[in-house]
Amino acid sequence: MLRLARTYDSSQKGTGTVSETPNKRSWFEPLVFAMERPAFAFALMLVRDRSTAEEIVQEAFARVWVSPKTPPEEVEFRRWLYRAITNLANDHLRRQARFARLRFWLAPPKNPLDVIDRWVEDEELVQTLRRLSRREQLAVYLFYYEDRPFEDVDRFLGTRPGTARKVVSRALQKLRTRLSVDAVEEPST
């Protein structure tokens, strides 16, 4: 039997794989495999834009890779990664808000193809979620969007058992108050 799917000769060409870089971290790529999708979902929840979310996830992985203190253990690694994503997303949103205030700044025209990727979203809720603290956002995300039990959220936040429940409850209270205030302020149609 002869097959023609010739294998790649690594002696001829550099592969550029991470495992061959000077910083040998064989544990890194499996963690990328395991976390790229939830990380993308988390970034998407924060920024609501696919291409921005992809960019943020790439940059977040690069940052945790570069850090010499990045822990190889999954829960800890995830915490580092989500923190990097949160920071990058907040930077992005802050930049967006800043440019939106500049009168001479013209936003680039929307790519019609982007519309295909958009989903029906609760804009009011999205805006209100963004006003929560980072810890509250993360706790709400883990509990409602990743369906994690409070014990997991506690482990993730690095807090004492029972704290996550309080954080989420407090966040809900804030959301309810703000949504109700915004609804009252909103002109009736």
Added chain:
Amino acid sequence: MMHAKDDLEARMRRDADAVRRAAQPGATLHHHIMARVTSTALAPPTAWPSRLPAQALLAVALVVAVVGGVLVANHLAPTGATHGRPPARSPVPLPSAGALAPGIYFLDNPYLGGNPALTCVGGCSGYRGIIFTLPAGWATSNGLVYKHKGQPGEVAFSVWTVDQVYADPCHWQGSALSQLDINDSHAASGALIVQPHDGGLVNQALRGAGPRGQTIVTLRGVDGSGLSWPPNALRIDLSVPATLDIATCDKGQFRSWTVWEVPDGANSHHVSGQLDTIYEVDVDRRPLVIDASHMPQTSEADLAELQSILASMIIDRG
């Protein structure tokens, strides 16, 4: 729009569902992550600057802005090139044989590797390689990527540059030969079209009841700079008769096709009852053929893995 206070949790659940539905990362996300990580890892180390006073930073920023503005103004003429630097190749080359760890692999076009016996002079398939993602439990040998090889639950795929198709894959010695199905099947726009023809896999004997479905699908593809360039492909589903004793075929082999520029080269990895999904991929010069096969006894889980591998494939068109 007003919402009742107590529907907040329901709204969050709905939003979570929407995010989950939308959170299907692009096929190249993993490659891009690893490329970014690789380029970061290979960049020369930079020392963290010590913290400077805000006034100093502002002064530096102003100088940079002024100098940068002058430089940009002097270089605003279009360069013509819109492609960025090609992304670093992060997939691992597929080894020649052995068990494969889960990961992303790269399968080279064998005609581009400098092998004097396999050249592109006569017109090989126009692609540089195929990137795909494998889950755990797969292995490779002799170009076949498989799980449970030789067992009733076998599942596998292989990649071919086909020369001609046998009309009779069992009694192939002396059989008529024909071209693949997608040859010359293009609209004026270049789009792949299906038209009635003689020969090809769609008319091959002993490969299932006719008329066989021919479906045009679009695979993922990139050009040399990493920009999306998806190729069309013709998908044909074939089978090998479950009751056929392949030992009675010529030389005990069931041969689908001959291989481009390889004397006596042929696809003969067939057993009775085997089911093949063939993709004739419309790349430059000559179609690239992907043969994804499984058995009736293949488990749903293994079949799902094969489908996920196919879905992960990116044709690097060079």
